[in-house]
Amino acid sequence: MANINQTIQSIESYYKRKIPSIKKxxxxxxxxxxxxxxxxxxxxxxxxxxxxxxxxxxxFSTSMMSNVDLVDNTINWIPSxxxxxxxxxxxxxxxxxxxxxxxxxxxxxxxxxxALASAVIGFGLARYEFTxxxxxxxxxxxxFIMPKTLFFIPTYQIYTTLRIxxxxxxxxxxxxxxxxxxxxxxxxxxxxxxxMIPKPLEEAAIIDGAKxxxxxxxxxxxxxxxxxxxxxxxxxxxxxxxxxxxxxxLENKFKTVTMMLNNLSAHYEDFISVPGMDxxxxxxxxxxxxxxxxxxxLSIIPLVLMYVVVQRWFIESxxxxxxxxx
Amino acid sequence: MKKLSNKxxxxxxxxxxxxxxxxxxxxxxxxxxxxxxxxxxxxxxxSAELGFIYEYVGLENYKRILTIDVDFVYELQNFxxxxxxxxxxxxxxSIIIAILLNSKIKGTAFFRLIFFLPIIILNGDLMKNMxxxxxxxxxxxxxxxxILQKILPMSIIPAFVLLFDTISEILWxxxxxxxxxxxxxxKIDRSLYEAAQIDGASHWNIFWKITLPVVYPLISVTIVYxxxxxxxxxxxxxxxxIRDARDDPSRRAGYASAxxxxxAIAQTFLITGLxxxxxxxxxGGMA
Numbered sequence: 001m002a003n004i005n006q007t008i009q010s011i012e013s014y015y016k017r018k019i020p021s022i023k024k025x026x027x028x029x030x031x032x033x034x035x036x037x038x039x040x041x042x043x044x045x046x047x048x049x050x051x052x053x054x055x056x057x058x059x060f061s062t063s064m065m066s067n068v069d070l071v072d073n074t075i076n077w078i079p080s081x082x083x084x085x086x087x088x089x090x091x092x093x094x095x096x097x098x099x100x101x102x103x104x105x106x107x108x109x110x111x112x113x114x115a116l117a118s119a120v121i122g123f124g125l126a127r128y129e130f131t132x133x134x135x136x137x138x139x140x141x142x143x144f145i146m147p148k149t150l151f152f153i154p155t156y157q158i159y160t161t162l163r164i165x166x167x168x169x170x171x172x173x174x175x176x177x178x179x180x181x182x183x184x185x186x187x188x189x190x191x192x193x194x195x196m197i198p199k200p201l202e203e204a205a206i207i208d209g210a211k212x213x214x215x216x217x218x219x220x221x222x223x224x225x226x227x228x229x230x231x232x233x234x235x236x237x238x239x240x241x242x243x244x245x246x247x248x249x250l251e252n253k254f255k256t257v258t259m260m261l262n263n264l265s266a267h268y269e270d271f272i273s274v275p276g277m278d279x280x281x282x283x284x285x286x287x288x289x290x291x292x293x294x295x296x297x298l299s300i301i302p303l304v305l306m307y308v309v310v311q312r313w314f315i316e317s318x319x320x321x322x323x324x325x326x
Numbered sequence: 327m328k329k330l331s332n333k334x335x336x337x338x339x340x341x342x343x344x345x346x347x348x349x350x351x352x353x354x355x356x357x358x359x360x361x362x363x364x365x366x367x368x369x370x371x372x373s374a375e376l377g378f379i380y381e382y383v384g385l386e387n388y389k390r391i392l393t394i395d396v397d398f399v400y401e402l403q404n405f406x407x408x409x410x411x412x413x414x415x416x417x418x419x420s421i422i423i424a425i426l427l428n429s430k431i432k433g434t435a436f437f438r439l440i441f442f443l444p445i446i447i448l449n450g451d452l453m454k455n456m457x458x459x460x461x462x463x464x465x466x467x468x469x470x471x472x473i474l475q476k477i478l479p480m481s482i483i484p485a486f487v488l489l490f491d492t493i494s495e496i497l498w499x500x501x502x503x504x505x506x507x508x509x510x511x512x513k514i515d516r517s518l519y520e521a522a523q524i525d526g527a528s529h530w531n532i533f534w535k536i537t538l539p540v541v542y543p544l545i546s547v548t549i550v551y552x553x554x555x556x557x558x559x560x561x562x563x564x565x566x567x568i569r570d571a572r573d574d575p576s577r578r579a580g581y582a583s584a585x586x587x588x589x590a591i592a593q594t595f596l597i598t599g600l601x602x603x604x605x606x607x608x609x610g611g612m613a
């Protein structure tokens with residue numbers, strides 16, 4: 001009996017020594033180095049990431065399916081064969097190389113205007129004292145909160161009277177005066193960055209006889225590169241994705257890729273109703289969600305590529321911005 | 327040239343720098359704002375010879391919108407309900423994801439890439455196409471539903487199914503909120519966590535006493551951003567109604583202006599309500 005008790009005791013003491021080290025491995029000494037903790041983190045991230053990416057996967061897989069696959073109940077995710085017909089047809093229907101170029105042209109110029117205007121206005125607000133500055137901020141918050149539809153009807157009328165409807169100026173004029181898409185947001189970004197420039201630097205330049213505008217573009221501008229990056233990336237995406245105002249003010253004179261996508265089914269029917277394309281003979285020519293998804297993916301591919309290239313600088317810039325300092 | 331005092335010259339330079347904004351404000355905000363109010367009390371017609379013709383009708387447009395036509399009021403109700411249900415979920419999910427992305431594990435850069443993607447690619451047609459054709463909802467499969475029915479009271483099952491149906495869509499609106507919260511979390515000194523841990527604080531305590539107080543003040547700002555974004559989003563049917571009303575021969579610009587004004591008022595109420603509901607109380611709270 002005594003012998004058995006001894007053995008049990010020795011086993012117990014062995015595990016008592018062993019268990020803490022297992023526990024340490026699983027839960028860690030620090031907050032974030034236990035295996036269990038890391039596992040939970042990863043599982044949560046992967047789950048949320050999957051839910052996040054699910055619509056894109058779904059769109060991609062559907063866009064690769066022929067119309068025959070679409071109605072086949074046995075096919076859920078994997079198309080029966082690699083089929084690029086949807087893309088080939090949609091590229092034509094969206095008029096792709098040309099609509100990409102139109103988008104690039106319009107969006108780049110608009111974003112440039114937004115960046116320049118926001119820089120000038122943000123500099124004025126950040127570095128100079130004048131009465132009414134609080135009012136300016138109040139108005140900016142007001143115009144940020146108001147829906148764009150509130151200002152759009154009279155603006156449309158102004159453009160009709162001035163005859164610049166359908167002219168690129170209809171988009172550029174608000175951008176150049178800090179009233180473009182989410183204008184106050186970009187001004188505030190520049191404001192934040194200009195605020196961070198140390199005062200003595202400016203004073204030294206003034207003593208050396210620099211004029212305000214020289215200070216602006218020789219000293220201030222090079223120091224707020226991150227603000228430009230944020231504005232270029234985010235502004236580019238905003239203007240690329242805008243269809244409401246571009247559609248209304250430019251009256252289909254600029255056929256950007258998102259505008260084309262907006263009417264994809266109509267463009268598709270136009271394109272398909274040429275001789276030689278008989279959808280009653282070839283069921284794959286009917287307009288279905290596969291075409292719609294292919295078009296959607298095609299419209300965001302340039303943005304995704306841009307994002308993948310610039311995201312490192314973009315995120316770095318946001319880290320520096322003190323975006324949360326309000 | 328007369329020498330101006332330093333202060334005055336300073337103010338003048340500032341005004342010169344913001345003069346583009348003043349011009350833009352007058353032309354694209356102030357003037358349109360009053361014109362919209364003026365339009366909303368009129369029937370506006372356009373003829374090629376006479377230009378714009380205004381016929382004063384008083385509150386007629388408003389009466390028609392609120393008591394006769396049904397489309398706008400219905401969509402506005404939907405919008406308000408959507409905001410009130412989406413916003414808490416968006417905020418909660420964004421805080422959770424921001425905390426996950428801020429944790430000291432490998433591969434967060436990759437996940438950051440994924441979660442920030444919607445900031446760039448989110449547009450109205452993308453959202454519309456995805457929800458029209460069912461790409462947006464993770465279907466609750468039979469098995470999960472049975473499990474849910476076993477462990478949850480019957481009354482909240484529909485809410486769960488709804489959550490599954492909309493979770494992808496909601497997550498897609500989380501891009502900028504995650505970014506805001508993450509930026510705040512990254513400012514917390516890591517030694518603060520370590521100190522708390524040495525004092526014997528649990529994860530749970532650390533979350534409530536350190537993480538949340540840092541994030542909380544940003545919630546109201548984030549809500550304003552989310553509501554403004556959703557309100558101006560191209561996939562929002564209200565924007566479509568207002569745009570189409572302008573071209574509709576029976577409605578025209580006057581009617582559309584009244585729509586826009588009601589919408590703006592509703593949105594302002596929503597934003598100020600949510601803002602003051604979530605704003606940090608000045609007194610008390612953390613030291």
